[in-house]
Amino acid sequence: MTAPLDDASRTRPGRKAGAAVPNSDAVARLAGVSRSTVSRAFTPGASIAPVTLERVMAAARELSYSPNPLARSLISRRTDTVGLVMGHPENPFYQEVLTGFTSRLQRRDLRVMCQTAPDIESVEDSVRSLLRYNVDAVIVTSSGITSAAVGEAHAVGVPIILFNRTVEDDALSRVQTDNRRGGRAVADLLNHGGHRRLAYINGLENASTNRDRLAGFTERLGELGLPPPLLEYGEYSYEGGREAIKRLMLGGDPPEAVFCANDISAFGALDGLRYDLGLRVPDDVSLVGFDDVPMAAWPCFDLTTVRQRRNQMVEATLDSLDLLMRDPDRPPIRHDIPGRLIVRRSARLAPAG
Amino acid sequence: MTAPLDDASRTRPGRKAGAAVPNSDAVARLAGVSRSTVSRAFTPGASIAPVTLERVMAAARELSYSPNPLARSLISRRTDTVGLVMGHPENPFYQEVLTGFTSRLQRRDLRVMCQTAPDIESVEDSVRSLLRYNVDAVIVTSSGITSAAVGEAHAVGVPIILFNRTVEDDALSRVQTDNRRGGRAVADLLNHGGHRRLAYINGLENASTNRDRLAGFTERLGELGLPPPLLEYGEYSYEGGREAIKRLMLGGDPPEAVFCANDISAFGALDGLRYDLGLRVPDDVSLVGFDDVPMAAWPCFDLTTVRQRRNQMVEATLDSLDLLMRDPDRPPIRHDIPGRLIVRRSARLAPAG
DNA sequence: CACGGACTTGCACATCCTTGCAAACCCGAT
């Protein structure tokens, strides 16, 4: 009964032996200089004679050497890697965001470490895990982030940017669609259409995107003299939206128009309306989504929605990242990028005749 | 006119100063042991007295220390990170695959470095870049991979697994759907439906998935005494499929049934048929896809398709990875996982009466 | 009590790179 810690299966397997990854020493010998000089050859702006530089580079090419970034990071504290914590990877909008980030980060010669984090605790874990790997920055696209992980990141000077998420903590940089204004625009649109009994199909309850869209929507309805919307839970998913719309329409006081927290749940609601309930859109019910994923433009859906400017948001995030990485003490950067109402055919534009 | 190499903007910014990430030395001092002992405390199976282990762990907890994986990797040659090279990130099937991989790898306590690589050269670059970061293995989900990168990986003993891709090189491990058999199954289905003039809407021409699906389809048609299919290019995309179907149907000899290289292009074809051409599916034309993405089940599409067993494929990949990481000299592992024909309403099942 | 064996531990070197400092060098000027 000794310590049960050992775990023979985890024993490190020998990497194949003969494998020669060249190191700076080999290059130094070949070029007839010291290792320091090799290092300087690969450090932009370091003091080195042009002719020596060329000799080192030639040797490096011959051995196809390039500095080991992990060893370099030990001392430079930079890994040229950013961490990406993804929340709801089933939403096509975020899938596009993900590929936007990876391809653009690649173009800036930055590696990206992905983590998926469905719930708050795992966001914590993910951030911590990324920090241990010395990422230069962290992008979080996920519902909640408690201040603990943020604090740790700050302590080691690693910038964190929230993408389409807000928390109470004011000290955080973030880039988001102006979700509140998006919600207000939808209220205006539906009001113009002459709808009076409105409903909102919630996304995830504690996601700030969801809260802000609903808040803007409700706020503007109030200003227009309309009652607050009925609420149902759609969970940001197709199935959720499809079930939610049934509950709404079969309830006591069915709405004339429904605003869905995102496009996917709107597709569900749309299908629920026409296939489950036999209703027509927008003749019987108007429907609006949020995101403008590519599918929203397909004729089968033709969904009126609020476009999130994905590329612009991604660019803004990366630009902010650049600034924050240069100066970790810089005050937080905020971007609220206006959405754009994309009018298609799922919502009536004028009061029914 | 000196060497123009320097690039002041890249100068490394000082990480915030006071930040104290504890190192093994601090733990060693606190626990009253040497650094080696601390190291052993964190190495499963290493020789250490239980009481010492506990003392070290207590000290580590107090300082919230854990070994720096980057420094560790310098000597152990393991980073607990795998590289993931993604090909066509716009296809929802691969998006699900991606999240499948990241979440499952996380569960195995492995980090994942993502790269996107639209074309062959960038696959090369991505693999090389990942190798420099010392990943323990590479998963490639992308059209082509030339033997150069594979050779380099092999040379340093890093296993590579191709996901849903094949190359001529027999020495590669891979996991894929049995695309050829999938194609054959579709041929049988359409034959049963009484269709005789068939077409295939290509995906990307040099993707092995596409070639194999087409090969199986054509082969089986031949066995059934049917002529080879008409061909059009759909590029694996919605727009591609939608254009392709128009060219097919407006050509001299329109087909009675169309097999699309994947679901997305099938959606495009479907919409082309009903919205652009005013035809009905399956009454006028039968349509079959490949993948079984979630949308295929939506009533709006109701697409007959071949399901790729995503979870099973991902699991098989990770299991193979485990084996290969333990023993880099192990012969290549192959998995050909049968697809499953999912019959819905987009293809006629019996000859038209 | 001394000895052998098994188990623990520390030393020192290894991994691979960066960088402050000081020595060496070059070249023109005195």
Next chain:
DNA sequence: ATCGGGTTTGCAAGGATGTGCAAGTCCGTG
């Protein structure tokens, strides 16, 4: 020929850890 200034370069220390080897400890046995 000597000096000074600026440039280049190497040394050695530093970053954080893993590990072979040998020394040390402990315990049971003869």
